Amino acid sequence: MKRRNIRELETSEVWDRLFDCLINTFYYQLRQQLGYPFGTFTPEPVIRFGGFDLQEPWLDKNKKTNIRCGWHRREPFCRIGELVIYNRYIYLNKLFLYQQLGFQLYYLNPKEFTKLFNLDNLMKVMAHELAHALLTDLNPQSQEVNQGHGKKHDEYTQKFLDLIIKSSEYQQLKKYWK
Numbered sequence: 451m452k453r454r455n456i457r458e459l460e461t462s463e464v465w466d467r468l469f470d471c472l473i474n475t476f477y478y479q480l481r482q483q484l485g486y487p488f489g490t491f492t493p494e495p496v497i498r499f500g501g502f503d504l505q506e507p508w509l510d511k512n513k514k515t516n517i518r519c520g521w522h523r524r525e526p527f528c529r530i531g532e533l534v535i536y537n538r539y540i541y542l543n544k545l546f547l548y549q550q551l552g553f554q555l556y557y558l559n560p561k562e563f564t565k566l567f568n569l570d571n572l573m574k575v576m577a578h579e580l581a582h583a584l585l586t587d588l589n590p591q592s593q594e595v596n597q598g599h600g601k602k603h604d605e606y607t608q609k610f611l612d613l614i615i616k617s618s619e620y621q622q623l624k625k626y627w628k
């Protein structure tokens with residue numbers, strides 16, 4: 451295999467596979483734990499990792515720096531023949547990967563950059579987006595107001611985070627993530 455191809459794999463496909471796996475693992479582990487195993491929803495949604503995408507920070511009206519660390523997209527409806535498919539996509543900012551690879555972008559202060567894009571925050575962002583994905587089917591009303599944020603969302607984000615922190619996958623990640 452050519453060297454360039456190896457580098458492309460290192461920066462993209464491998465990470466996509468890993469996060470596809472983590473997102474699905476945590477999503478179904480929590481559903482199982484709460485008594486909503488696969489088959490509870492008809493049809494079952496498809497939970498997908500949309501990928502790492504580079505997002506730039508911006509200044510809000512109070513001159514405070516904001517950045518999208520993670521986000522989600524829901525396809526309300528998709529039909530192929532008689533099959534109805536509900537896709538739930540979770541995306542992550544590529545700056546998480548850059549931090550891991552030692553590449554600092556946009557942020558001058560290394561401490562600020564690391565604080566935003568370290569492993570702890572990556573897990574918090576994943577928990578936050580997973581809570582949106584699960585509540586979309588479990589408690590759709592909660593996702594229709596205040597961009598899906600509020601008590602229910604806080605509660606499920608915490609449930610996901612507790613599960614993630616205790617998981618063997620997270621313990622593995624901690625060994626090689628900066």
Ligand SMILES: [Zn+2]
Nearest residue numbers: 578582598599
């Ligand atoms: Zn949110």
